[in-house]
Amino acid sequence: MTGSDAAQPRDFDAIVIGGGAAGLMCALVAGQRGRRVLVIEHANRVGKKILMSGGGRCNFTNLGASPRNFLSANPHYCKSALARYAPADFVAMVERHRIAYHEKELGQLFCDESSKQIVRMLLDECAAGGVRIETSCSVTGVQRRDDGFRIATTSGEAVAPSLVVASGGLSIPSMGASGFGYELARQFGHRVLPTRAGLVPLTLSGRHLDAFDGLAGVALPVEARCNGTSFRNAMLITHRGVSGPAILQISSYWNPGDELRLDLLPDRDAFDWLQAQRAERPAAELRNVLADALPKRYAQRLCETAFASRPMRQYREAELRAIAAQLGDWPLIASGTEGYRTAEVTLGGVDTDELSSSTMQSRLVPGLYFIGEVVDVTGWLGGYNFQWAWASGQACGNAL
Ligand SMILES: Cc1cc2nc3c(=O)[nH]c(=O)nc-3n(C[C@H](O)[C@H](O)[C@H](O)COP(=O)(O)OP(=O)(O)OC[C@H]3O[C@@H](n4cnc5c(N)ncnc54)[C@H](O)[C@@H]3O)c2cc1C
Numbered sequence: 001m002t003g004s005d006a007a008q009p010r011d012f013d014a015i016v017i018g019g020g021a022a023g024l025m026c027a028l029v030a031g032q033r034g035r036r037v038l039v040i041e042h043a044n045r046v047g048k049k050i051l052m053s054g055g056g057r058c059n060f061t062n063l064g065a066s067p068r069n070f071l072s073a074n075p076h077y078c079k080s081a082l083a084r085y086a087p088a089d090f091v092a093m094v095e096r097h098r099i100a101y102h103e104k105e106l107g108q109l110f111c112d113e114s115s116k117q118i119v120r121m122l123l124d125e126c127a128a129g130g131v132r133i134e135t136s137c138s139v140t141g142v143q144r145r146d147d148g149f150r151i152a153t154t155s156g157e158a159v160a161p162s163l164v165v166a167s168g169g170l171s172i173p174s175m176g177a178s179g180f181g182y183e184l185a186r187q188f189g190h191r192v193l194p195t196r197a198g199l200v201p202l203t204l205s206g207r208h209l210d211a212f213d214g215l216a217g218v219a220l221p222v223e224a225r226c227n228g229t230s231f232r233n234a235m236l237i238t239h240r241g242v243s244g245p246a247i248l249q250i251s252s253y254w255n256p257g258d259e260l261r262l263d264l265l266p267d268r269d270a271f272d273w274l275q276a277q278r279a280e281r282p283a284a285e286l287r288n289v290l291a292d293a294l295p296k297r298y299a300q301r302l303c304e305t306a307f308a309s310r311p312m313r314q315y316r317e318a319e320l321r322a323i324a325a326q327l328g329d330w331p332l333i334a335s336g337t338e339g340y341r342t343a344e345v346t347l348g349g350v351d352t353d354e355l356s357s358s359t360m361q362s363r364l365v366p367g368l369y370f371i372g373e374v375v376d377v378t379g380w381l382g383g384y385n386f387q388w389a390w391a392s393g394q395a396c397g398n399a400l
Contacts, residue, residue: 009150010158010159011036011160012038013036014030014161014162015164016037017040017139017163017180018168018372019040020046020166021372022166022168023039023046023167023372025122026369026371026400027039028129028397030129033129033398037131040139040151041133042137044136046122050119050122051115052115054115056114057110057114059383061091061109061386061387062109062382063087065383071377072378073193073351074376077377080358081388081391094118097124099113100113107383147159149162165185165374171197188362188365188368189364190351190354190362190370191354193376197251197346197347198347199344199380199381200343200344201243201337201342202241203336203337204333212242212301215237217236219234221234221266221267222246224249224250224332226250227254229253232266233245235247240338242332249380249381256335256336261329261330261331262329263330265294265328269324271321271324273293274315278320281312282312285312286310286312307326345385346373347378359396361396371392371393
């Protein structure tokens with residue numbers, strides 16, 4: 001090869017920026033359809049978020065995934081891709097690769113052994129499609145020309161008629177997250193809707209944090225409600241506020257200043273139960289009665305801060321009604337979130353109004369595609385975000 005040949009940009013049918021869940025899925029589908037695909041990943045390995053997901057066991061999909069499990073300024077956008085690539089389709093691939101898995105709860109599927117198996121599977125499928133993957137490779141410039149895109153990288157130049165942006169969101173910067181996709185979208189005239197951390201612990205401050213002093217590690221089932229949405233699951237008290245699945249879920253619906261309410265006894269009618277307790281154990285103190293339904297230290301704290309604990313027989317019906325009402329509609333005054341450092345996802349992103357919901361292609365720039373978390377589609381906790389990554393990746397891979 002002469003020196004001038006070496007300087008020639010390498011030629012592909014599609015270049016995918018980002019070797020995460022969506023990028024790898026898109027690449028393997030396009031590769032297996034005979035397309036020459038290059039994946040550019042700036043981290044030293046692909047699929048880092050897959051590896052750390054689900055506590056190392058990757059909650060790779062949710063059997064019940066449907067459009068109602070996703071947040072977006074346009075709730076219809078995700079429908080087409082989700083309908084064309086169902087959880088069962090991904091499960092079929094997992095089974096073909098003989099990866100053992102189990103359902104944990106609420107349709108959530110996890111690997112029995114390790115998330116590494118999912119990354120291995122995606123890499124094997126990419127290899128079967130002849131996909132070229134370059135890690136530790138950074139994009140230094142993107143230009144659109146008549147015949148497609150010219151990408152300058154730290155490993156040289158590459159050209160392709162199609163460019164797929166699969167660079168993910170802003171959560172967990174230490175894992176390679178970057179704002180690159182949003183910047184590229186803006187460079188090509190796309191609107192980017194405001195981003196914020198989702199599926200993230202909430203922080204408390206002042207007397208609201210003091211009320212939980214010494215309770216870090218205590219967990220209890222709650223129903224968390226905000227802006228017309230509610231989730232029933234565990235809440236965990238942390239040193240700086242609250243976390244646990246119920247809180248992570250509702251955090252995606254919460255904006256600073258919004259009202260957040262908790263039902264602390266979600267599995268029972270609090271008033272009926274308190275009345276029954278009064279009849280059965282008239283001499284028992286309220287704090288001991290509450291300790292049967294709530295973690296003991298938490299019940300104790302409620303009786304120090306909100307209710308004066310007396311023997312049950314001393315409460316009139318109206319008082320029990322008032323206590324029940326408070327337990328069922330407890331205000332949680334959050335001051336903020338733990339931010340992108342710990343958030344599982346980024347809400348907002350590339351506006352779907354300017355993308356095709358069947359191919360993920362830009363309506364402004366032919367040949368430019370956006371898939372996965374960089375797009376303004378965000379799933380609930382429980383395998384939904386990977387399902388969106390697989391589904392949007394597959395829709396795009398089939399269009400390249
Ligand atoms: C701790 C944690 C646990 C999670 N657990 C689950 C779970 O169990 N189930 C679930 O459904 N979802 C889970 N999620 C969410 C899920 O990981 C993401 O929604 C999903 O990975 C998004 O896929 P993506 O391909 O769009 O982005 P990513 O998987 O983030 O991939 C984007 C890739 O692009 C690369 N990149 C970024 N910028 C550039 C650049 N300039 N040049 C080249 N490459 C670049 C990144 O390094 C990364 O590899 C979890 C998230 C976190 C943080």
